[in-house]
Amino acid sequence: MSILKHSDFNKQKIGLRIATYDKSFYNNKDVENLHEMKLFIISNFKEKGEKSMKKQLLSSKEKEVWICECSKTNDIDEYCESCNKDIFGFKQNEMKPDAIVNYIEQKIELIHEYLK
The missing domain is CATH 1.25.40 (Serine Threonine Protein Phosphatase 5, Tetratricopeptide repeat)
Known part of the structure; x- marks a missing residue:
């Protein structure tokens, strides 16, 4: 503990x-x-990242995204494209x-x- x-x-x-x-x-x-x-x-x-909504390209619809601690915006349930961590701060392995x-x-x- x-x-x-x-x-x-x-x-x-x-x-x-x-x-x-x-x-x-x-x-x-x-x-x-x-x-x-x-x-x-x-x-x-x-969760260490922050959930948000982002407008999709060429559409009026919004999709849920999350903003990593490193400031990169990512699709929900995806690992950060920049630091490879998830919304909780853990890497894939x-x-x-x-x-x-x-x-x-x-x-x-x-x-x-x-x-x-």
Whole structure:
């Protein structure tokens, strides 16, 4: 948790990777810690880019776009053409917070089943 709470975003990304590592033994306290970690990730890894609307060329229609931290405007659900990051600040080959949350939820379910 201390790495996830670090002020440096790159260190927080390392904390996300570490959150997926397994232990050889789990107990009820680990389940509590995993749940706390899951809630922290959900509440603290928000969109870093800003969503906006942009008028399309040769049309009066608007489409949703996002503006990256590097100031480049990108199509929604696409990686930045300039810095190759998504709206959350993650590159394509990095583990994303939503995938980590799903992994932690599955791990909690498995541990619950095992501890019964």
